Amino acid sequence: MPDWDALVREHGPAVLRIAVRILGGLPDAEDVTQDVFCEAWQIQASQQVANWPGLLRRLAVLRSLDKLRRRRSHAPLTEDHLVDTAEAPHDRMLARELADRLRGCLCQLPEQQAAVFSLFYFEHLNREEIATTLGTTVGAVSTAHSKARRNLKTALTETLQEPNCDQR
Template identity: 30%
Template sequence: MSVTTVRRPTPAPTPEGSLMELPSSTAGGAALAHAFAAGDDSALEELYRDVSSLVYTLAVRALGSAADAEDVTQQTFVSAWKARETFDPDRGDLRGWTVGIAKRRIADALAARAREARRAQAAQEHVPTVGADHVDAVLLACEVEALGDPRNRIVALAYFEGATHQQIATRLDMPLGTVKSHLRRSLTELRHRWEVSDVAS
């Protein structure tokens, strides 16, 4: 088994107190991505453990139906597994790639609904459709949740409730510098995650 003797580079030392820790999806990413691309089915399980809640919640919120969300979740992971040979673990982010597939499956489900609605009301001009922008917005909200505590709360206070950094610090009883540091990390993470799922789709 070749995986047992692989040497990986030692990560650079972490500056103390700088909240540099990577999210688990990134830290375990390289080994998981390679195992996945190589067809190791335990990697599919690990990926599912890692991302299925995000995919499912995104689908529930975008489609408004648990049954459709279950279908999308199932299709996403089955598609990912079938297409694993097209995934380059040295270049892509497995999590982002998977979220990109989920977005496509959601878009497919929305398109199917729109067709259905057009058939049902052929005479009507107005067909309510939910655009890709909406799915992206819902994904962003899900990614905020995926930041975990306390970053999800801090970002929600700052952007969803419009609180100032000082108000957040007071509210969470946290030094202002820590709030700002969490926000910088959160924005960096959100930008990265959003980008990779976009590239993937």
């Protein structure tokens, strides 16, 4: 039986970070973090876990995406969640809006594509690490990554061309 205090201490910050990046807010991310560790507890009761970091990352991404998909309206990003290189308030507002739209489009992707995209861009994992985390091959990760980028580009382009969007 694993030392749960040590697991939470060691991997809790990474699980929370993944959830915050996907969900855009701390309260939902804290709920997901708790759900991830509860689910991990149930998994370890029925089978041996060989890769705790991989399992916890995978669960964090999947549960965060589940929560994002269940939302009707998307939570706005706060200043803490943006890398603010823009100086003008208008630029900051556009960056927030784009991040919200990305989050909305991300939750429309198939689960594998959304998980690969999240681990690659939010956690900066390489394809081999993602394959290990998701229990798949590097080729499958590359395919999912390519499809996710293409689908997000299409979705964001369509979203930005909607009649109610300002064209600047």
